[in-house]
Amino acid sequence: MIEAPELITDYDPRYHHWPACVHAEQITSGIFKLISDKADELLTDLTNRDRLKLSGQVFDQIPLQSLRNTVVGGLILEQSTRTRTSFSVAAARLGATPLIDLVRMEDTSFGKGESWISAIKNLRQYHMDAFVLRTAVKEFAYQAAALFGDYTGEHHFGHNKRWSAFINAGNGFDQHPTQALLDMYAISRTFGTINGLRFIFAGDISRARTVNSLLIALAQVAKDTQVTIVAPKIDRIVLDPPPPVIQKLDETGLSYEILTVADRDEFVDLVKQADVGYWTRLQVERYKGELPNDFGIKNAEIVGLDDSLLQATGIKAFHPLPYREEVSGEIEDDPQAMFFKQAGWGVPVRMALLHYCITEPELLCSTYAKDTKMITN
Numbered sequence: 001m002i003e004a005p006e007l008i009t010d011y012d013p014r015y016h017h018w019p020a021c022v023h024a025e026q027i028t029s030g031i032f033k034l035i036s037d038k039a040d041e042l043l044t045d046l047t048n049r050d051r052l053k054l055s056g057q058v059f060d061q062i063p064l065q066s067l068r069n070t071v072v073g074g075l076i077l078e079q080s081t082r083t084r085t086s087f088s089v090a091a092a093r094l095g096a097t098p099l100i101d102l103v104r105m106e107d108t109s110f111g112k113g114e115s116w117i118s119a120i121k122n123l124r125q126y127h128m129d130a131f132v133l134r135t136a137v138k139e140f141a142y143q144a145a146a147l148f149g150d151y152t153g154e155h156h157f158g159h160n161k162r163w164s165a166f167i168n169a170g171n172g173f174d175q176h177p178t179q180a181l182l183d184m185y186a187i188s189r190t191f192g193t194i195n196g197l198r199f200i201f202a203g204d205i206s207r208a209r210t211v212n213s214l215l216i217a218l219a220q221v222a223k224d225t226q227v228t229i230v231a232p233k234i235d236r237i238v239l240d241p242p243p244p245v246i247q248k249l250d251e252t253g254l255s256y257e258i259l260t261v262a263d264r265d266e267f268v269d270l271v272k273q274a275d276v277g278y279w280t281r282l283q284v285e286r287y288k289g290e291l292p293n294d295f296g297i298k299n300a301e302i303v304g305l306d307d308s309l310l311q312a313t314g315i316k317a318f319h320p321l322p323y324r325e326e327v328s329g330e331i332e333d334d335p336q337a338m339f340f341k342q343a344g345w346g347v348p349v350r351m352a353l354l355h356y357c358i359t360e361p362e363l364l365c366s367t368y369a370k371d372t373k374m375i376t377n
């Protein structure tokens with residue numbers, strides 16, 4: 001029996017494939033359609049259920065139980081509000097038992113000196129149906145995904161033996177593929193399509209895993225898309241998107257530009273030309289003192305989202321949350337600010353994802369295989 005190499009530190013389709021959701025490169029048009037159609041169905045069920053509940057009627061016959069008797073386990077080793085809660089709610093709504101623990105790394109056996117690899121080799125023995133992981137360490141997600149997928153040592157698409165499905169719920173500055181799925185779903189529900197839209201990305205385009213994943217997923221799925229990435233220039237510091245993301249955008253032929261902006265009026269003019277705005281907070285925890293303390297505030301003075309920007313541009317504003325100084329709180333309830341709706345759609349999207357990963361993994365594999373052949377042909 002050939003074991004997968006233990007130290008897989010980057011995404012590698014030989015070891016990472018559905019039903020492990022590890023990297024946005026796995027989100028093709030077919031995968032997005034599958035998940036988004038299922039999410040539509042589930043959202044209708046959830047909304048009907050809420051309606052019945054409000055009118056005091058029986059609501060327990062709605063068929064939301066495809067994961068009865070399954071367990072969705074997980075470790076959330078970094079701060080999280082939305083991702084952990086929405087995965088737990090999604091699992092519970094489908095009848096699975098969610099055991100997704102929010103713990104600090106030092107409060108687990110890693111604090112006693114256990115290695116990451118032996119911890120995962122142990123955890124995969126627990127007969128879970130899916131495992132959700134958030135970690136600050138990029139490599140941990142790739143190692144864990146390969147270990148959860150390594151049942152016989154044979155790795156190829158469509159292989160149906162594995163320890164359990166695996167979901168990367170954020171690995172350091174690198175990837176957040178399920179957020180990309182929910183962001184694209186939110187955008188396509190808002191505009192009725194994911195195609196033909198003009199995007200502007202602002203806030204932190206350098207170390208936000210949400211931006212990395214969404215850009216890659218858009219490049220693979222959306223057609224006739226124009227993307228403007230705003231690289232703020234403050235005190236001679238310019239934040240650029242990571243080179244692997246740029247390389248991916250170049251490979252897919254997505255129409256994009258990266259503009260260095262040092263001035264508010266220039267930024268407002270750019271936003272006027274876009275349909276979708278995607279903001280993120282400055283990922284302060286990923287810079288470890290490399291940026292001046294007032295960088296976030298200065299950045300917000302140029303690219304911040306406030307009432308006057310919404311009014312002047314008509315932009316629909318998306319944000320993975322939480323927000324910091326780049327969003328002024330007074331716009332939270334503005335109909336152009338999509339954040340809370342966007343986060344809410346995370347539940348049906350994560351339900352759809354868990355449903356397919358656990359009950360129809362082969363469909364994910366074959367859909368991906370079909371699409372990637374199309375991409376390379």
Ligand code: NCD
Pocket residue numbers: 082083170176179209210280281320321322
């Ligand atoms: C994001 C994350 O954790 O990357 N949050 C989330 O999952 N919704 C964004 C962030 O923390 O800025």
